[in-house]
Amino acid sequence: MNRKLVVSSSPHVRSIESTQSIMVDVLIALFPVALVSVFLFGYRALLLMAITVFTAMVTEAIWLRRRNIFGDGSAAVTGLLLAMVLPPTLPWWMALIGAVAAIIVGKQVYGGLGHNIFNPALVGRAILFVSWGSSMGGNIWPGPKLFQFGANLAAVTGATPLANQEEALAVTFSQLITGNVAGCLGETSALAIILGAFWLFSKKHIDWRIPVGYLGTVFVMGTFFGGGFYHGHLSTGLFHLLAGGVLLGALFMATDLVTSPVTTTGRLIFGIGCGVITMLVRLFGTFPEGVTFAILIMNALTPVIDNFTVPRAFGEVRRGA
Amino acid sequence: MAVSIATFKGGVHPEYFKELTASLAVTPVEPPKQVVIPMLQHIGAPCEPLVKPGDRVLVGEKIGESEAFVSAPVHATVSGEITAVAPHAHPSGQMIEAITIESDGEDSWEQPAAVEFDWEKLSPDEIRRRIREAGIVGLGGAAFPAHVKLAPPEDKPIDTVILNGAECEPYLTADHRLMLEQPQQIVTGLLIMLKILGAGRGIIGIEDNKADALRVMRQEIEGRPELKVASLRTCYPQGAEKMLIEVTAGRTVPAGGLPMDVGVVNHNVGTALAIARAVTEGRPLVERVVTVTGGGVARPANLLVRIGTRVGDLLELCGGMKEDTGKLIIGGPMMGLSQPHPDIPVVKGTSGITVLSDEEFELEEATACIKCAKCVDSCPVNLLPLFLAEAAEHGLIERAEKYRAADCIECGCCSYICPARRPLTQWIRLAKAEVLKRRRQR
Numbered sequence: 001m002n003r004k005l006v007v008s009s010s011p012h013v014r015s016i017e018s019t020q021s022i023m024v025d026v027l028i029a030l031f032p033v034a035l036v037s038v039f040l041f042g043y044r045a046l047l048l049m050a051i052t053v054f055t056a057m058v059t060e061a062i063w064l065r066r067r068n069i070f071g072d073g074s075a076a077v078t079g080l081l082l083a084m085v086l087p088p089t090l091p092w093w094m095a096l097i098g099a100v101a102a103i104i105v106g107k108q109v110y111g112g113l114g115h116n117i118f119n120p121a122l123v124g125r126a127i128l129f130v131s132w133g134s135s136m137g138g139n140i141w142p143g144p145k146l147f148q149f150g151a152n153l154a155a156v157t158g159a160t161p162l163a164n165q166e167e168a169l170a171v172t173f174s175q176l177i178t179g180n181v182a183g184c185l186g187e188t189s190a191l192a193i194i195l196g197a198f199w200l201f202s203k204k205h206i207d208w209r210i211p212v213g214y215l216g217t218v219f220v221m222g223t224f225f226g227g228g229f230y231h232g233h234l235s236t237g238l239f240h241l242l243a244g245g246v247l248l249g250a251l252f253m254a255t256d257l258v259t260s261p262v263t264t265t266g267r268l269i270f271g272i273g274c275g276v277i278t279m280l281v282r283l284f285g286t287f288p289e290g291v292t293f294a295i296l297i298m299n300a301l302t303p304v305i306d307n308f309t310v311p312r313a314f315g316e317v318r319r320g321a
Numbered sequence: 322m323a324v325s326i327a328t329f330k331g332g333v334h335p336e337y338f339k340e341l342t343a344s345l346a347v348t349p350v351e352p353p354k355q356v357v358i359p360m361l362q363h364i365g366a367p368c369e370p371l372v373k374p375g376d377r378v379l380v381g382e383k384i385g386e387s388e389a390f391v392s393a394p395v396h397a398t399v400s401g402e403i404t405a406v407a408p409h410a411h412p413s414g415q416m417i418e419a420i421t422i423e424s425d426g427e428d429s430w431e432q433p434a435a436v437e438f439d440w441e442k443l444s445p446d447e448i449r450r451r452i453r454e455a456g457i458v459g460l461g462g463a464a465f466p467a468h469v470k471l472a473p474p475e476d477k478p479i480d481t482v483i484l485n486g487a488e489c490e491p492y493l494t495a496d497h498r499l500m501l502e503q504p505q506q507i508v509t510g511l512l513i514m515l516k517i518l519g520a521g522r523g524i525i526g527i528e529d530n531k532a533d534a535l536r537v538m539r540q541e542i543e544g545r546p547e548l549k550v551a552s553l554r555t556c557y558p559q560g561a562e563k564m565l566i567e568v569t570a571g572r573t574v575p576a577g578g579l580p581m582d583v584g585v586v587n588h589n590v591g592t593a594l595a596i597a598r599a600v601t602e603g604r605p606l607v608e609r610v611v612t613v614t615g616g617g618v619a620r621p622a623n624l625l626v627r628i629g630t631r632v633g634d635l636l637e638l639c640g641g642m643k644e645d646t647g648k649l650i651i652g653g654p655m656m657g658l659s660q661p662h663p664d665i666p667v668v669k670g671t672s673g674i675t676v677l678s679d680e681e682f683e684l685e686e687a688t689a690c691i692k693c694a695k696c697v698d699s700c701p702v703n704l705l706p707l708f709l710a711e712a713a714e715h716g717l718i719e720r721a722e723k724y725r726a727a728d729c730i731e732c733g734c735c736s737y738i739c740p741a742r743r744p745l746t747q748w749i750r751l752a753k754a755e756v757l758k759r760r761r762q763r
């Protein structure tokens with residue numbers, strides 16, 4: 001028995017969870033959403049996902065001069081998340097540029113995973129949006145029209161000629177939930193998104209405060225200010241929840257670990273902030289959709305939120321000023 | 322198994338590995354040929370040796386003592402001849418003055434000085450004196466002198482005594498076995514404490530993974546309405562002082578405060594047992610139960626050993642360390658101290674010897690913090706370990722103080738859970754020590 005014993009500080013055992021295993025869990029969580037998008041949009045969806053994921057991984061590996069292209073898995077997550085917020089009609093080379101931008105501008109210039117301020121996938125999307133807005137929004141996206149509810153409900157339901165508004169709502173809801181509406185790859189099926197999020201909840205990778213704060217705010221604001229003569233009707237709030245990228249944003253984008261607050265109070269504030277900005281953009285803004293910008297703005301505020309919401313220590317009577 | 326809802330906020334669920342030793346009865350070990358008894362086995366002032374090389378001593382004879390109030394005397398644990406009084410490697414990592422005794426193999430004991438052994442007839446002061454004389458310290462690992470906790474100042478009335486039988490530290494089963502094997506003595510110890518403190522309520526907190534201990538202790542307290550056994554949810558660090566008091570008594574120890582600030586005194590179940598024996602038998606603390614466990618040891622066991630026994634000798638007794646042993650820990654894997662070699666003595670606070678094989682722990686490079694906040698959610702005292710550790714790493718002590726480094730209980734949850742394998746506890750511990758040092762200087 002002459003071998004060397006390791007001496008180090010306690011604790012001497014560690015949880016089996018690693019950065020990589022968390023990233024793999026996020027990929028698993030995105031699987032149902034990805035599957036539905038392939039089901040709805042066919043090979044184009046598959047192509048876009050393959051391009052963004054692969055490009056993101058290769059870009060990061062080259063930047064870090066790392067041989068293992070999967071690495072900690074975060075690049076794959078960024079790539080897949082980016083694909084989820086791209087319209088299926090987007091030219092493949094734009095997706096490629098988006099992925100490169102997401103990794104470099106969104107992450108590596110800050111010093112890599114953990115140091116970035118903004119959600120990389122949303123940075124990629126924002127850059128594409130600013131560069132080629134028409135390809136990014138386009139007619140395919142139902143987002144903008146949905147929110148001018150009372151004004152032109154007919155546009156929402158498209159070709160379906162429904163005389164009465166209640167029926168129109170009913171049809172549209174079921175489409176939104178199962179995913180049978182046009183939209184970005186991952187923004188279509190509420191059911192798939194929620195299923196994936198459940199996985200992350202069960203693994204405790206995400207906390208309820210951000211999604212609940214976000215979705216709750218959207219629902220409340222949507223209900224009261226959400227649309228034309230339907231003011232105050234709960235279904236208006238629900239519509240705002242299910243349409244566009246809110247659900248994907250609230251469950252997969254706003255909950256990004258690196259770019260959201262770490263304090264419990266901070267997470268709630270962050271979620272509510274995202275909701276408020278999203279609704280302000282929807283109601284008054286000129287952009288068709290506010291999710292991306294809402295989250296990016298709140299990302300920028302995250303350090304400030306963390307700083308102002310330092311929790312009281314156990315047994316601390318009042319905040320030591 | 323009864324599901325208990327009682328738990329605290331935060332914490333982690335490490336694998337417990339208690340099955341290695343939980344069903345093994347405590348086995349007494351023959352007194353060793355040689356013991357090394359450090360003069361410092363407690364929190365407080367070290368003892369001065371009362372003997373010199375060449376002196377002969379009996380088991381239970383006092384060989385080290387200090388004038389200071391916060392201190393505890395030490396006793397000879399074998400009979401024989403003193404062969405050395407010199408610094409010796411200590412589980413704390415320091416060299417500490419220690420007395421070496423070569424056993425004469427007789428195991429002759431000193432006769433107890435006391436005459437009255439019915440504790441109900443003794444005055445609180447006499448009981449406290451006996452506890453101090455017996456050298457009893459917190460046996461859960463903290464090793465704070467027991468008589469000090471049992472002598473609170475006048476303005477801090479105590480109404481509740483809590484016994485810690487949570488044993489939330491993975492691998493260790495010493496307290497579990499004591500509760501199964503000597504419940505009566507533990508309860509006597511608790512009753513003695515209630516008496517000297519004038520407290521009206523005693524609670525024994527046990528994690529619900531020890532259903533048999535819960536049952537046995539419940540039987541034992543039957544017919545005593547002032548006592549209660551609380552079933553606690555299995556979650557590390559359920560047995561941490563502040564957590565235990567919050568969960569069992571529903572009282573929050575103020576930050577920077579002590580349990581007595583909320584009318585509570587808490588002790589480990591093993592300490593209660595030692596107190597019972599000191600008071601009712603006049604027996605000083607010369608032995609304790611140690612769990613020898615882990616994948617690196619051939620035959621894990623719960624052993625009753627004389628204090629001062631070489632850790633290496635105990636390991637030999639358990640079949641020796643295996644080839645693939647990577648770590649030797651005094652205590653358990655969450656809070657224990659890893660050792661460079663086994664040539665150290667068992668001291669009063671040694672609750673376990675955990676030998677981890679290479680497979681049972683990993684040495685991984687820390688990577689960048691991904692701000693997953695798992696450390697935040699796991700911290701039982703509500704700190705922000707990621708920012709605290711960052712401040713500590715950069716030597717920003719004031720910043721660490723602002724983030725309340727001083728409140729850290731060094732439980733290790735944050736490091737345990739961190740997916741980026743950041744040594745958070747290690748950094749925070751350093752910052753805490755520095756913050757406390759600066760506070761003392763102010």
Ligand code: SF4
Binds near residue numbers: 690693695739
């Ligand atoms: S657990 Fe580790 S990676 Fe997660 S926030 Fe804390 S320090 Fe950062």
Ligand code: SF4
Binds near residue numbers: 699702728729745749
């Ligand atoms: S900061 Fe201290 S008290 Fe909090 S989890 Fe880490 S070691 Fe435990």
